Amino acid sequence: MAEAVTTALKKTPLHGSHVALGARMVPFGGWEMPVxxxxxxxEHNAVRTAAGLFDVSHMGEVExxxxxxxxxxxxxxxxxxxxxxxxxIQYSGLTSREGTxxxxxxxxxxxPSHYLLVxxxxxxxxxxxxxxxxxxxxxxxxxxxxxxxxxxxxAIQGPKAQQILQTQTAIDLTAIKYYWFAHGExxxxxxTVSRTGYTGEDGFEVMxxxxxxxxxxxxxxQAGRPYGLIPAGLGARxxxxxxxxxxxxxxxxxxxxxxxxADLNWxxxxxxxxxxxxxxxxxxxxxxxxxxxxxxxxxxxxxxxQGHPVFHNGHQVGTVTSGTxxxxxxxxxxxxxxxxxxxxxxxxIEIEIRGRLATAVIxxxxxxxxxxxxx
Amino acid sequence: MSYPTDRKYxxxxxxxxxxxxxxxxxxxxxxxxxxxxxxxxxLPDVGASLVAGQVFGTIESVKAVSELFAPxxxxxxxxxxxxxxxxxxxxxxxxxxxxxxxxxxxxxxxAALIDAAAYQxxxxx
Numbered sequence: 001m002a003e004a005v006t007t008a009l010k011k012t013p014l015h016g017s018h019v020a021l022g023a024r025m026v027p028f029g030g031w032e033m034p035v036x037x038x039x040x041x042x043e044h045n046a047v048r049t050a051a052g053l054f055d056v057s058h059m060g061e062v063e064x065x066x067x068x069x070x071x072x073x074x075x076x077x078x079x080x081x082x083x084x085x086x087x088x089i090q091y092s093g094l095t096s097r098e099g100t101x102x103x104x105x106x107x108x109x110x111x112p113s114h115y116l117l118v119x120x121x122x123x124x125x126x127x128x129x130x131x132x133x134x135x136x137x138x139x140x141x142x143x144x145x146x147x148x149x150x151x152x153x154x155a156i157q158g159p160k161a162q163q164i165l166q167t168q169t170a171i172d173l174t175a176i177k178y179y180w181f182a183h184g185e186x187x188x189x190x191x192t193v194s195r196t197g198y199t200g201e202d203g204f205e206v207m208x209x210x211x212x213x214x215x216x217x218x219x220x221x222q223a224g225r226p227y228g229l230i231p232a233g234l235g236a237r238x239x240x241x242x243x244x245x246x247x248x249x250x251x252x253x254x255x256x257x258x259x260x261x262a263d264l265n266w267x268x269x270x271x272x273x274x275x276x277x278x279x280x281x282x283x284x285x286x287x288x289x290x291x292x293x294x295x296x297x298x299x300x301x302x303x304x305x306q307g308h309p310v311f312h313n314g315h316q317v318g319t320v321t322s323g324t325x326x327x328x329x330x331x332x333x334x335x336x337x338x339x340x341x342x343x344x345x346x347x348x349i350e351i352e353i354r355g356r357l358a359t360a361v362i363x364x365x366x367x368x369x370x371x372x373x374x375x
Numbered sequence: 376m377s378y379p380t381d382r383k384y385x386x387x388x389x390x391x392x393x394x395x396x397x398x399x400x401x402x403x404x405x406x407x408x409x410x411x412x413x414x415x416x417x418l419p420d421v422g423a424s425l426v427a428g429q430v431f432g433t434i435e436s437v438k439a440v441s442e443l444f445a446p447x448x449x450x451x452x453x454x455x456x457x458x459x460x461x462x463x464x465x466x467x468x469x470x471x472x473x474x475x476x477x478x479x480x481x482x483x484x485x486a487a488l489i490d491a492a493a494y495q496x497x498x499x500x
Contacts, residue, residue, distance in 0.1 A: 014409060038436045039466075041412040182462070235438050236413065303435055322439055325414040354433065 012057035013152050013210040013219050021231055029122025034233040036282060041327035043236035048328045049197050050228030051158030053220055056198075056205070056236060057213060060124035060148040062131050065114040066198025073115050075138030076131060076276060077107060078259050080269025084109040089179045089194055092267050094119070096125060099258040099277030099284065103127050104249050106196060108181060116147075120249050124148050129327040134276065152213035156220055157203030157240075159370075160227040165204055167223045168216075169193065173204070187219035198237060200244025201370055242333065243326050245365035251306055252293060252321040252335050259335065260284040262293045263365075291318060291337040295365035296349060298332035302358035304351035310336045311350040311357060317342060320351060326367070333367045376404040379470055380402040383485055384494035390470065393485050398447055399476050402434065404469045406496045412444040416458045418443075418474055423451045425477055427484060432474065434465070436457040447484040449477035 005160070009032040018025060023034035025082050034055065036043060046052050064072050073081040086109050094103040094117075103123045108116040119127045128146045156165055173182035173192055181194035189245050191208035208216050221231065247253045253262045260268075260281055268281055285303035298304060303325050310318040323334025342349065345364050350357040378384070382392035386408035386452045406415065415435040425431045425445035432443040453476040457464065464472040479485065490495070 035438070036411060039412050239437060300416065303440075305440065325435070327412070327437060 005307040010058070012055055012338075013213040014055040014057060014154075017214055017217055017322065018055065018231075023231070023233060026234070028234055029120070031121055033058060034231070036233040036235045037231045040233075040235035040239060043230060043232035044239050044327040045233060046228060046230045047158045047201055047236065047240055049159070050159040051203075051224055051230075052165055052232030052236065052290070053217070053224060053229055054155040054157065054232050055153075055213075056155050056237075058118040058121035059153050060121060060127065060129060060146070060262075061151050062109075062114065062117045062119060063145045063147050064113075064117070064131075064142060064145040065140060065145075066136055067113065068142045069113040072115075072135035072139040072142045072144075073107060074202060074269070074272055074275060076134045076273065077105070077117075078269065078277065078281070079107070079267045080272055081107055081109070082269075082272075084333060086111060087180055087182065088180075089196055093253075093259050094130070095275070095277035095281075096255060097276050099254050099260070099280035101253040101259070101262070102130050102255060102312070104247060104253060108194070116128065118153075133240060135374070138274075139152065139177070149210070151207050152210040154206045154208070154217055154220065155197055155199075155203060155342060156206065156224070156229070157197045157199040157201050157232075158229070159202060159225070160229065161201070164220065164224040164227050164229055165193070165206075168219050176204075189216050189280065192214070198244075198246055200366060200368055201240070204228055205257040220327050225232060236327075238355060239324055239326050240286070242271060242322050242324060242330060242335070243366070243368035245335070245367060246260040247293070247335075248322060257293075257337070258284060258289070261291055271353065288340060292340045292343050293321070293335055294338055294343050295367060296334055296336055296360045297363045297367070298351070298353075299348075299359045299361050301345075302351070302353050302356075303332040303339045304334045304336075304358070309352045310338055311352060312342055312347075316352075317349075329368060331367075333363075335365075338357045338362075376470070378403070378495055380491045381448070383488035383490060384448045384497075385444065385488055386497055388498075389444060389446050391396060391446045391485065391488065393479065393482070396479055396482055397452060397472045397476055398449060398485065399480050400446060401471075401473045402443070402465065403494070404500075405500070406441075407466045407469045410434065410439060410441055410465075412437050413462045416457070416462055416465065417473060418454050419451055421451050421454055421485040425449055425451060425475075431499075443474065445477075446488055447477070448480040450480070452476050452478050
């Protein structure tokens with residue numbers, strides 16, 4: 001007899017706001033999240049030309065503090081966290097012993113011996129089990145806390161993001177450099193503002209207590225409307241991050257792909273003594289890998305999507321990990337793993353789409369680079 | 376949006392309007408809402424034979440790929456070439472934007488399809 005398994009979807013503190021705004025809600029990583037409000041293309045282009053407001057409260061947070069906190073962070077993540085000053089943030093990998101991605105994450109240095117890791121929503125339980133166990137291998141006395149339910153996270157992204165956010169805070173946003181953060185009040189709510197994002201655009205992420213999230217959301221939405229800000233959902237978040245060639249865990253990187261294969265050597269602290277996956281990553285850097293993540297662009301009217309096989313000279317050589325028709329560039333682009341011999345931009349490949357081979361070409365990443373602003 | 380009563384519908388969210396044995400086929404407003412921004416429509420060539428209930432094309436939005444099902448059996452007599460450059464017409468004018476026209480093999484096939492009221496009941500409107 002079939003047994004019905006139903007797991008209640010979690011809701012962010014802004015769930016009611018999304019429903020009131022008419023968002024289409026979908027399950028994502030165990031959460032009920034807005035996939036779009038006015039349409040993915042409109043939201044995507046608003047972020048490229050004005051601003052978009054995203055609820056990313058589903059993201060998880062883990063804190064590591066106390067004696068040996070740096071040792072623990074150094075051991076469980078790929079990047080060199082010893083370079084972080086207080087107030088600084090780093091993109092990194094939560095690596096397995098095989099050098100693959102348990103997850104990817106942001107590491108915030110909150111204090112002399114206090115770090116905050118921002119992890120993917122769908123991985124919170126897995127990451128928490130992994131981090132709490134592995135951190136103690138490097139630093140037996142360290143404290144680890146899953147503080148995911150203590151933070152709501154709102155992202156304001158786009159060329160107008162700074163102007164809009166500045167109307168709601170006394171923090172001098174011009175003083176916050178890329179991948180740095182500051183504490184202060186946003187719409188009279190105590191929180192943390194970082195110059196970070198997942199869109200390839202300038203912008204900020206605002207961390208506040210969940211109970212106050214609707215206050216901050218409403219204030220930013222109202223302040224932003226005259227600048228062209230609109231709420232944006234997970235659909236636009238995905239197309240924006242793909243244009244910027246930011247990897248998505250579960251698509252482009254996962255527990256079967258290493259940091260070197262993902263072409264993310266820049267997030268490895270090559271001079272670090274010991275960290276999970278170190279030996280594999282050093283060996284792959286020295287000897288090479290059998291595959292590498294590349295960007296491609298379709299050269300005929302077709303869209304290569306996740307799971308589509310990649311061909312070269314009549315043989316299957318890889319698989320697409322992400323792909324879509326992007327609303328701003330108006331091209332069909334994507335990422336795929338291919339043998340390193342094929343990674344040179346200009347190399348012709350074919351992608352099998354519903355039984356038919358369509359032509360594509362390897363291109364450099366990112367696909368989109370934001371114009372330099374003189375702010 | 377209202378659902379025109381000059382045509383029939385399928386539970387797979389296509390509409391078909393039949394005049395003089397030629398059926399004109401598109402997708403419903405409900406379908407385009409579910410898909411989101413349409414970016415690509417792949418259609419058969421003129422002369423292709425479609426079979427009722429079988430896939431005859433695909434429609435891609437930014438996020439998703441969906442299959443188009445033939446409401447009736449017949450031979451394609453025309454394909455809407457405008458969709459190559461203006462796929463967004465499916466979103467803006469779903470009930471005016473046709474995809475293919477076909478000559479019905481069995482004109483009575485269309486009688487088995489549902490009318491606007493029954494379709495609205497299907498989608499809960």
